[in-house]
Amino acid sequence: MLELSILGFLAEEPLHGYELKERIRALSGHVRPVSDGALYPAINRLVAAGLLDQRTEDGASAAPRRVLSLTAQGRADLLTRLRSPRQTEITDQVRFNTVLAFLRHLPDPAEQAAVLRRRLDFLEMPTSFFHRDGEPVSAEAGDLFRQGVLRVARATGRAEREWLREALAVLGRPG
Numbered sequence: 001m002l003e004l005s006i007l008g009f010l011a012e013e014p015l016h017g018y019e020l021k022e023r024i025r026a027l028s029g030h031v032r033p034v035s036d037g038a039l040y041p042a043i044n045r046l047v048a049a050g051l052l053d054q055r056t057e058d059g060a061s062a063a064p065r066r067v068l069s070l071t072a073q074g075r076a077d078l079l080t081r082l083r084s085p086r087q088t089e090i091t092d093q094v095r096f097n098t099v100l101a102f103l104r105h106l107p108d109p110a111e112q113a114a115v116l117r118r119r120l121d122f123l124e125m126p127t128s129f130f131h132r133d134g135e136p137v138s139a140e141a142g143d144l145f146r147q148g149v150l151r152v153a154r155a156t157g158r159a160e161r162e163w164l165r166e167a168l169a170v171l172g173r174p175g
Contacts, residue, residue: 001028001032001089001094001095001098002024002034002038002039002042003042003045003046003081004078004081004082004089004098004099004102005023005024005027005028005034005098005101005102006020006024006039006042006043006046006052006068007046007051007070007074007077007078007081007102008078008098008101008102008105009023009024010052010068010069010070010074011070011074011075011078011102011105014067014068014069015067015068016065016066016067016068017039017040017043017065017066017068018065020039020043020068021034021036021039024039027097027098027101028094028097028098032094043068046074047068049073050071050073050074051070051071051073051074051077052068052069052070052071052074053068053069053070053071054066054067054068054069055067055069078102078105079105079106082099082102082103082105082106082111082115083106083111083114083115085099085115085118090115090118090119090122091122096119099115103115103116109171109172110171112171113167113168113171113172116164116167116168116171117168119160119164120161120164120165120168123157123160123161123164124161
């Protein structure tokens with residue numbers, strides 16, 4: 001997801017490493033913080049793969065800063081990742097939010113809708129957070145906290161399914 005975030009933010013505009021880190025942190029940092037030890041090696045991998053360009057410019061105070069930008073190959077890679085998210089990027093809420101944050105970069109509404117349909121299909125499958133002997137169970141009677149987990153999950157699931165249906169209706173309308 002880190003690489004998708006890097007490519008997605010750089011599709012919007014060239015950024016310095018620190019600016020990029022701040023945007024990634026704002027997107028998912030409270031849930032999955034990004035460290036320099038993860039960010040800069042990911043940037044280096046993307047540069048080595050020809051997906052990012054980097055140039056050095058004078059810093060505001062002293063040290064020069066690397067400015068990162070997306071290459072044509074990087075844009076193509078971003079679009080491929082958005083067209084065909086891995087299953088965990090559909091099923092994991094934080095990962096899906098990252099896909100969703102950049103889905104507007106896909107130029108074809110039908111491709112956008114296909115990704116949203118995958119998420120909706122996943123959310124419409126019966127699920128349970130809690131299992132006993134390999135079988136799903138509902139909230140334990142008298143367990144206030146597990147009941148809270150399920151109540152919040154059901155409410156957010158309903159809201160997300162409603163939004164997905166609305167978005168799919170909009171995407172299905174002729175331009």
